[in-house]
Amino acid sequence: MSSERYSRQELFTPIGKSGQEKIVSKHVLIIGAGALGTASAEALVRAGVGTVTIIDRDYVEWSNLQRQQLYTEENAERRTPKAVAAKNRLQEVNSSVNIHAHVMDGNIEELESLITQGVDVIIDATDNFDTRLIINDLAQKHQVPWVYGACVGSYGISYTILPGETPCLSCLLDTVPMGGMTCDTVGIISPAVQMVVSYQVTEVLKLLVEDKASLRKKLVSFDLWKNQHTMIAVDKVKKADCPSCGEQATYPFLAYENQTKTAVLCGRNTVQIRPAEGMKRSLDAVAESLRPHGKVEQNPYLVSLTMDEKRLVVFQDGRAFIHGTNDISEAKTIYYRYLG
Template identity: 60%
Template sequence: MNRYSRQQLFAPIGEKGQQHIREKHVLIIGAGALGAANAETLVRAGVGKITIVDRDYVEWSNLQRQQLYTEEDATKRLPKAIAASAHLQAINSEAVIEPIVADADAHLLARLVAHERPHVIIDSTDNFDVRMIINDVSQKYNVPWIYGACVGSYGLSYVILPHETPCFRCLLEHVPFGVATCDTAGIISPVVHMVVAHQTAEALKIFVHANVNRKLVSFDVWHGQYRMIDVQKLKKDDCPSCGQNRTYPALQYENETKFAVLCGRETVQIRPAQRREREWTRLISFLQQQGIRVEQNEYLLSFTIHPHRFVVFSDGRVFIHGTNDVQEAKRLYYQYLG
């Protein structure tokens, strides 16, 4: 019996399209809610190879929305990439699954894309630093990538085609601060699956050479809102990532967010790539909405989430007291400060 028979009956794919899908390699960055669901959907669709990059392990709070994982994974605290690989292999033994337990930094992503040449990159990460790296790697090596994000009941998706559509930097220009995350604003599972539906549908279109949706899609599943926004005019000729004179700034060391352990202080300092004055009003409002007490003076603000104390300086630097673990500090930084 042909396991893909129903998919092949769909005229835009057919037998020829299914063969194209079987020959494709997808790089998925992040193995959380979006990453797990994207990987499972694509493996069930017959994608030949999937590489998954994730630095985290499975926790009990993941099980509410990260459908690929089990209680046993959480009990064992298995790295998400490893747990995902095992489950995906059980779903489709013909697929090649490459799990990578690592931080998705510029060096790793550039090496993976340059050497393995995936046909598409799917963004399933949770921070804008990594998305900017994905964006520049995509532009440098001419590999399409599909942005996806969700928090609360709100989701976004957008396909970026090098040389054709505006890139992520064209849309944002700067990495934003103070963005809500699932850890602070919560999330419901249906919005995850809606984002994944858009991402995987566009991936399948790329594989079978169909026309992709070039509009930014946004929706709120709780309030029944749905929009498609034409962003083509936002493409910039002078964009350093996709313009005429490209420098790929996210791939340069000086533009990386820096993490350093302060000797003898059980503190990690985090320094954003660009020195900038933080907009404290928005950050304070956001923290207070989470019931977090904030103290401040003209130089810094601080707040405590036991057992860690955060100190945010006006130039953008952050101290996270109570840990010498850079990976833990990264997690906390992106969780509470976007």
């Protein structure tokens, strides 16, 4: 590797050569490989982070290409799983980084297994609060810092959560309105994505070089179209009795009864169904059984069955997407009809 590769980063005094050595030795977990996840992953891989682990349950679609920067038209045509497509591109960007890609939902057991493999920082790049609350409890339980981020329309928000020091996401939810809009209901522009990523990645770099004194202590939000920018001090909202980060924490979002087995996906007119127990399906066998029922397409990671206005997509880990409905009961009917 050329000694010049990180020279400009090393010239930046808060990082320097010693900071770069720390960056190369660290491990970042990125949960979600959509707009925030792909941009964060590329920035960190270019910065030389030693190990980057990416987890995502979805595959590339045409609507992703407007803002999810690692993907191509070929990925959308092939419905390549996002984690796989991201890894392939990132390896071309920097072959010296260890990149691990996981095509899976990220339930509690899966996330906990990844977090306990020496992860130094977690980046939130998800599209739902169910997963974020699980991340929050796992981060508190295992004392791993994480950086929250979200964006929709021209609006974005970010906050750095340090277990044992700052308010956690559960504390914030009682005080700071997070909104209920999604990119599928009000749209999104890519500059909003890049702005959130800039905040998230900068905080991650501070953590990786162990410069905690420079961390932003406030929650930041902005609206690029309306030329608004706000920094909110939230340190006083930390609760001693918070069930997620308080003195007697019980981590409620890790309880079995709070685990989601079905989920409507972020305004996409799609329901995900995940088996209660992990399983591995033979995609060849699934494709063969589905062939009489409609148009079947297959790649190494999934099988897709199109039936009139509905589409059933089955992954190796037993998960299924039912496109064309937001009705969980209807989705379950389709799932059991074709998969038993």
